[in-house]
Amino acid sequence: MNAWFGRVGSVGALPENKPAVWMMTDPSFPSDDAAVIASGCEEEGVPLAWDIKSGTSAELARAACMRSHLRVGIGIDGSGNGSIALVAVTEAPYIEGGANSPARLRWLGQTAARISKGEPVALYKETMR
């Protein structure tokens, strides 16, 4: 099986130079939740690399997209706020939303992956189950 998701520095992590969406989360963010975000990316056929850092979701998303070859990053802060940043968008995250339910988490991953592919993103309400 291909590696679709990995935390930087861990066993089975994605190679640093692999094109992937990057995600930076607060250290308190559970790895199970990170895996749910990754499943959203994987279903779209886009790998997700993950690293840990402190900051606001906007700062983390910005830092993540700067490391991404696809220039798309997800940031999640300690309060469960999620942001998606594009490296081209400098003023603020491109998309923001809570990261507080499995459906939300998966939507964040799917949306970031679709942006990296240049495909339309679904509004969150459409994807709620």
Added chain:
Amino acid sequence: MAIVAGIDIGNATTETALARIEGRDVTFLATGISATTGIKGTLQNVRGLRLSLGMALERAGFKGDDYRAIDLIRLNRAAPVIGDVAMETVTETIVTESTMIGHNPSTPGGIGVGVGVTIPFSGLARASEGDSVVPVIDAKHDYETAAAEISAAMARGVNVTAAICQSDDGVLIANRMSRVIPIVDEVSAIERVPLGMRCCVEVAPPGRVISLLSNPYDIASLFELSPEETKQIVPVARALVGNRSAVVIRTPMGEVRERRIPAGELYIIGPQGKRTVNVEDGAEAIQKTVIDCYPVENIFGQPGTNVGGMMERVRRTMSDLTDIPIGDIYIQDLLAVDTLVPQKVVGGVAGEFSLESGVALAVMVKTEELPMQRLAKAVAEELGVKVEVGGIEADMAIRGALTTPGTKPPIAILDLGAGSSDASFMKTDGTVTLTHLAGAGNMVNTIIGSELGIDSMELAEAIKRYPLCKVESAFHIRQEDGTVRFFDKPLDPAVFGRVALLHENDMLQPLMIPNISVERVRMTRRKAKQEVFVKNALRALEQVAPGNNVRLVDYVVLVGGSAKDFEIPTMVTDMLSRYGIVAGRGNIRSTEGPRNAVATGLVLSSTGVAQ
């Protein structure tokens, strides 16, 4: 001195020209425009007329409701009344006897073709070694569980050939299995997938489309169908063409009935008697019959059929609105255009559509002058102003159009509106021949709406009116001509990656139509405009040209709302240039562009009358 308002009530807009008349001197003061309320020529028009007139009054420095400032209102004699109600697509409905899932999930899983018997996911554990099965996985089971149990069944020797999945988990499941199988996901109505039936699932590689399930003979081979059964499966195969993934499930004969609604025959009555043409023969045959019956006296549809119902509805609606007995409503022109209609396939479980051929029809109803007189009386009573019904629309249009600099008789005018395409030809001696034909902007909307499966006529109108683009990044769009435009600020995520309409002021309206491309929308839009406006322009000019020979016309001026369109004038002038005709868009009174021709003509023709 008198203040005269010429008011042209069109199918889409009501236009006003306000002028001061002293002897034979006319000074135009202002114009007004508003949407027409109700069907043209009915009492419902009064509200739109007030708005249009109010706008002109305000622009001229009066109060918007100061109707006492006006000495005379002249209305167009809109004898032929056309409405959207008169346009309808007639098509055949075919019900298939096989179940299919032909929808195009954005991310199906795996790759290849799998044939087996559908079983519930919970039944996978009971499947025996050697069984060829296709598990149907509902949303209660997550992808980890699904992948683990399918892998376990495979390890036991069960031949799991494919899977059908309710959630958007196809890729996730496929990525967790040792052997690649095709998986179709996002099947929302999974409970309607019949179980215990023979089924085939096909998923094509990325960038490719299915080849097996879109070929009726391959389906026949897979399900061992007789020639008769193969014929039944053709709509299924046709509906699956172009998909990346598909499922076909064979259900026992008789579970789903076949039903056919005949499109029906049209009976066209002309001076030589009645001629019959079947709608299924297509637009060309219908149009030929209309020409053979020229001048058409009346048109009927075969009772009990689609087209019969349509003609009946047109007559009933017009009768209800005008109080004219249904027997006195005459349909005197018809424009038919071949079109494709997405027809819901009965037997599908994911809302599949099949593209069936149909014929879009626009018809022109001729009513007596009575309704316009009734409307004039109602306007006079409401506004307290003298109202008269002026000249015939095409006649007024040519008088208005001649205010375009650089024009003089002999000249032809094409008035391209929303409901009708009118033409008039004025000879050097001032005599005018004219015609009013069915089909214009509203019919283009009908065809766009039908071919793209859009219910909203507002959206169809927007597609007709605005050029397309694809939002390729947060900062740039690619327009339909291939040029790229950049924006200073990031574009709304709601339009990201989508095909959108480029409105004025760079506003983007995303088209929320699944799997739509710029090319398809552009092709549909341009074809509809060609079929309606280019065809009608020629048809209309043939009727008014000297000796019915279009080549004897030297100059044509295009007026009307549709002449403002960003591509219709070019299409029409292109076609006319092949006949050696110089054509161009009018500029009424050097200021109004192609609009306000009839309203202007109504004012001008009142010279000497208003006093």
